Amino acid sequence: GAGVSQSPSNKVTEKGKDVELRCDPISGHTALYWYRQRLGQGLEFLIYFQGNSAPDKSGLPSDRFSAERTGESVSTLTIQRTQQEDSAVYLCASSLLSSYNSPLHFGNGTRLTVT
Amino acid sequence: DAKTTQPNSMESNEEEPVHLPCNHSTISGTDYIHWYRQLPSQGPEYVIHGLTSNVNNRMASLAIAEDRKSSTLILHRATLRDAAVYYCILREMSQGGSEKLVFGKGTKLTVNP
Numbered sequence: 466g467a468g469v470s471q472s473p474s475n476k477v478t479e480k481g482k483d484v485e486l487r488c489d490p491i492s493g494h495t496a497l498y499w500y501r502q503r504l505g506q507g508l509e510f511l512i513y514f515q516g517n518s519a520p521d522k523s524g525l526p527s528d529r530f531s532a533e534r535t536g537e538s539v540s541t542l543t544i545q546r547t548q549q550e551d552s553a554v555y556l557c558a559s560s561l562l563s564s565y566n567s568p569l570h571f572g573n574g575t576r577l578t579v580t
Numbered sequence: 581d582a583k584t585t586q587p588n589s590m591e592s593n594e595e596e597p598v599h600l601p602c603n604h605s606t607i608s609g610t611d612y613i614h615w616y617r618q619l620p621s622q623g624p625e626y627v628i629h630g631l632t633s634n635v636n637n638r639m640a641s642l643a644i645a646e647d648r649k650s651s652t653l654i655l656h657r658a659t660l661r662d663a664a665v666y667y668c669i670l671r672e673m674s675q676g677g678s679e680k681l682v683f684g685k686g687t688k689l690t691v692n693p
Contacts, residue, residue, distance in 0.1 A: 504634055507684055508683035512639075568629070569626060
């Protein structure tokens with residue numbers, strides 16, 4: 466079956482513009498995660514969805530970042546008034562359940578470059 | 581947050597076993613130990629996980645110390661395709677009832693032909 470799909474795969478934007486990043490999780494997966502990975506760094510947790518609700522938004526770096534999920538499926542991460550420090554790969558993952566025994570399946574990410 | 585400690589890098593030769601260590605001295609009784617790996621220009625990939633007993637799957641084996649303060653991911657015969665960053669993660673539950681995986685910097689494994 467299809468894995469986690471993210472679009473676009475690459476996005477170049479000018480400082481100050483808004484961007485929307487999309488994640489299509491594996492069908493039937495109830496949990497969805499967003500991470501950020503700066504060049505040469507590890508993964509930084511941003512937000513987690515269980516169904517359409519986000520019980521953990523603790524990783525969002527500022528109020529310029531927001532995310533939503535609809536229909537227990539597609540999720541969108543929006544970054545307003547982008548800054549150069551927002552340049553990174555944004556990774557989405559889904560899992561069947563929110564459970565210790567349910568592995569995360571990652572997409573290949575959206576590479577965001579803010580010029 | 582529970583933390584793990586891994587060497588920054590390791591090297592291995594092709595077709596030899598590789599033992600990737602991870603320390604997690606502050607692990608709690610309900611934390612599972614998960615391993616993921618990330619190949620260049622890809623998202624992380626699940627490898628294996630366990631709680632107390634050693635675990636085997638088609639990709640690797642996981643050996644967990646009796647006190648659970650450390651674990652070792654074992655690749656029985658390294659191939660060039662195993663060159664990746666390997667992350668050891670404790671799967672924890674936050675007070676709010678949600679959960680997240682906290683990734684450290686991982687171990688960069690180089691496999692020499």
